Amino acid sequence: MSEFDLSAKTGPYSCPACGGRMVFDPASQQLKCPYCGTLKPFQCARETPNEYDIRFPPPETDAAWIDETRVARCEECGAEFVETGETRVRICPFCGSKRMQESAAEAGIAPEGVIPFQLTRREAQERFNKWIRGHIFVCGAVKKQAAEGNLTGVYLPRWTYVDDAVSVYEGKAGRHYQGQIPYTVTDPDGKERTEKRSEQLTRWERVSRTLEQRFDDVMIPGSERLPQAMLNSVMPWKMSQLRRYVPEFIAGYACEKPVADVQAGWQEAQAMVDRRLAELAERDILSSADEAQVQRLETEHHNIRYRLTLVPMYLNAYTYHKKKRHVLINGQNGKVAGHAPISPLRIAAAVLLGLLILLGLFALFMSRGGSDYMFNDLSGLNRMLL
Numbered sequence: 001m002s003e004f005d006l007s008a009k010t011g012p013y014s015c016p017a018c019g020g021r022m023v024f025d026p027a028s029q030q031l032k033c034p035y036c037g038t039l040k041p042f043q044c045a046r047e048t049p050n051e052y053d054i055r056f057p058p059p060e061t062d063a064a065w066i067d068e069t070r071v072a073r074c075e076e077c078g079a080e081f082v083e084t085g086e087t088r089v090r091i092c093p094f095c096g097s098k099r100m101q102e103s104a105a106e107a108g109i110a111p112e113g114v115i116p117f118q119l120t121r122r123e124a125q126e127r128f129n130k131w132i133r134g135h136i137f138v139c140g141a142v143k144k145q146a147a148e149g150n151l152t153g154v155y156l157p158r159w160t161y162v163d164d165a166v167s168v169y170e171g172k173a174g175r176h177y178q179g180q181i182p183y184t185v186t187d188p189d190g191k192e193r194t195e196k197r198s199e200q201l202t203r204w205e206r207v208s209r210t211l212e213q214r215f216d217d218v219m220i221p222g223s224e225r226l227p228q229a230m231l232n233s234v235m236p237w238k239m240s241q242l243r244r245y246v247p248e249f250i251a252g253y254a255c256e257k258p259v260a261d262v263q264a265g266w267q268e269a270q271a272m273v274d275r276r277l278a279e280l281a282e283r284d285i286l287s288s289a290d291e292a293q294v295q296r297l298e299t300e301h302h303n304i305r306y307r308l309t310l311v312p313m314y315l316n317a318y319t320y321h322k323k324k325r326h327v328l329i330n331g332q333n334g335k336v337a338g339h340a341p342i343s344p345l346r347i348a349a350a351v352l353l354g355l356l357i358l359l360g361l362f363a364l365f366m367s368r369g370g371s372d373y374m375f376n377d378l379s380g381l382n383r384m385l386l
């Protein structure tokens with residue numbers, strides 16, 4: 001907690017009891033003083049965060065971070081973080097570097113929504129330790145990270161979109177039927193005759209239909225600093241816990257500045273929606289057919305709305321064999337994913353131990369008269385060979 005200055009006793013983040021800087025506490029969902037444990041509730045609007053029309057930027061008042069902001073940049077990997085209130089990012093959550101610099105960049109558009117941390121740092125650390133225990137051959141470098149408690153809570157930016165899609169598709173619906181296929185048989189006296197066998201065939205007919213579908217909360221990363229496959233494995237986000245952004249939720253946490261803008265995010269979201277619509281069209285044909293082919297699908301997107309949302313993640317970053325490695329823990333559901341490089345030394349030690357046990361068992365077996373049995377068996381083998 002060295003990043004907090006204890007001298008000032010006033011301000012929204014000052015502890016009323018000791019003047020310490022309060023941070024967001026996932027367990028109570030209030031501000032909590034890390035020094036004396038005092039809790040302080042804060043106001044957060046109950047209604048769902050706003051969504052904005054894709055054709056316009058959000059209104060100035062809604063796009064504000066509310067608290068004064070600064071931007072910190074990692075000199076090592078280039079990641080940028082928005083700092084509010086008294087929070088200072090001292091160690092880059094993405095690469096573990098301590099080379100953080102204040103940047104002149106603007107904080108940019110403020111988030112409208114936030115899924116607040118539900119897991120405390122201690123709970124995240126327990127998940128990390130359990131994950132390590134499940135990887136017995138993992139290298140010492142990761143174990144060291146867990147033992148040293150190198151976890152940082154960071155909010156990641158996500159664009160979410162609502163879209164009313166209307167698609168017209170054309171394709172073919174195939175229905176199975178039993179057909180009679182003629183084939184030629186040659187009798188023993190050389191005469192040919194035609195017989196028929198029953199076989200499953202498909203009758204195709206053209207279909208063309210319109211699909212109307214609303215897509216809610218299609219979520220797209222605002223940056224790509226973490227491997228997507230790893231992120232996917234700690235999904236999904238429970239959107240029922242989405243709250244309207246107020247700066248208290250991010251007090252004491254790093255908050256990544258989005259790299260991708262709202263339009264770039266929409267391009268990605270649209271591709272996802274289009275893939276989903278192709279699946280829906282296929283399923284639509286299959287609802288009254290045995291086989292489906294979608295040949296053309298044209299979609300119009302209406303009423304596209306967007307929102308910037310922050311999602312909570314605990315991160316550990318370390319370098320192994322000159323490569324950046326990560327372990328991440330979903331700050332909402334506690335799922336863990338990460339690189340788990342295997343230590344060849346640990347495997348060699350396990351193999352050696354296995355061999356020693358086998359050797360021990362063999363010695364025990366021999367000392368208990370097993371040798372007689374073996375020679376008897378060998379003599380039996382000799383007899384068979386003779």
Ligand SMILES: [Zn+2]
Binds near residue numbers: 019036037038
């Ligand atoms: Zn206090």
Ligand SMILES: [Zn+2]
Binds near residue numbers: 076077093094095097
């Ligand atoms: Zn970095």
